[in-house]
Amino acid sequence: MKSFSCEHGGVACGAKVTGETDEEVLEKAIAHAQKAHGVDLTNSQTLARYAQSLVRDESPAAADH
Numbered sequence: 001m002k003s004f005s006c007e008h009g010g011v012a013c014g015a016k017v018t019g020e021t022d023e024e025v026l027e028k029a030i031a032h033a034q035k036a037h038g039v040d041l042t043n044s045q046t047l048a049r050y051a052q053s054l055v056r057d058e059s060p061a062a063a064d065h
């Protein structure tokens with residue numbers, strides 16, 4: 001399982017999206033960023049890369065830390 005948290009990107013936002021694959025998470029993150037932050041992550045390679053780098057592996061058993 002993969003996850004993306006806005007706060008990992010230094011954004012004061014509690015939003016977190018999860019998915020089975022990087023692509024799925026990224027898609028949700030892009031939709032969230034657009035709706036909640038007015039940022040189009042697909043606009044720039046740098047932003048898209050950055051967002052991708054924030055996608056993390058998450059073990060459902062040990063998600064706590």
Ligand SMILES: [Zn+2]
Binds near residue numbers: 014036
């Ligand atoms: Zn957010």
